[in-house]
Amino acid sequence: MLRDVKQEIKNLETRHLRRQLRIVESPSVPIITIEGRRFISMASNNYLGLANHPAVNRAAIEAIERWGVGAGAARLISGTMTPHIQLERDLAQFKQVEAALTFGTGYTTNLGLIPALIDRDGLILADRYCHASLIEACRLAKARLRVFHHNDVEHLEKLLKKRERAWPTLVVTEGVFSMDGDLAPLPDLLTLCRQRDATLVIDDAHGTGVTGKNGRGTVEHFGVNPQDLIQMGTLSKAIGTSGGYVAGPASLKDYLINTAKAFIYTTAQPPAIAAGASVAIRIIQNEPARRERLRNNRNALHAALTGMGFQLTDTQSPILPIIIKAPETALKMSQALYEAGVYVPAIRPPTVPKDSSRLRLTVSSEHTQEQLENVVTALWKIREAFSMKSTSASG
């Protein structure tokens, strides 16, 4: 039966779960303009300011002039252009693996990758907090799907012990979790996967460019061997452009080109975006000072928020989620911050579990100290208004 969409929207509204689009009239950090008003932007994954960096912009403009705006065809037909191949080489070098393959978005990368690796005779074990695109990808793969408690290696081991030996097994997690900002225990996960004959896949959407000495991501942060797992990620966060990629063995790339439907049956990423992403990856490697600014900004804001008694997640990244619990309160606080000139989204179910609605602040290397101080001042006033006292940050 067809859904009564008008009624469904009303239902969302009464539960404070209706979402609406906001139209942005400027780049995404550090200041955004909405309806002619300027806000300090704490709502972008543009961690290093590369989405609007002059050199990245220039590379894209020059590529448009040479190759045009659109690729004109799928990658396997005539859509593979020089910038795509250059980007895949750059990604493989950056991630220190044999090969990389790009997709239209991070979302479709997961949809392409997971079902290509496993089918109904297999088992997927996924962290409970995995991104919606990973869960969709697991469903699409038709393998048995079990969810392990967030970052709980013991629970994962229990599930691995229960399995029938013959099942090929994938363990799926994120490097830096998108809604909590904490890191997966990669070394322990890898040890367990090795002992129990499973393959680890990590989605490093939020780790790439941000964590590790050279910004290579969570794998570099923990010093594990990139050859021991399969990585995917997106070009849309720290890399500042658009698209997704798989980084791993050359044979995997070759296989995905031949089998991943989300790669085969879609038009290639615009060549200019690929050209921009290559320059962004170069900047990430050549300008460690950007990552250091990001880290300093993140540490300063994290200290201020915890000092004010806000209840944060166990975050170790520039994602700073303040747990509010009730969606209605999170929404009202987000609106109050908006009035005060600070743009912070309220993240509500189903993006996060029930009773864990939150204000999710993301920090960029481009924020000035003064801007972050203004954010803290605004939060201070709003906390008073919502009378959220130190440890009892309920709502």
Ligand SMILES: *Cc1c(COP(=O)(O)O)cnc(C)c1O
């Ligand atoms: C953002 C994100 C994606 C999707 O990437 P897009 O390029 O935006 O489609 C996938 N996985 C995780 C963990 C993400 O945070």
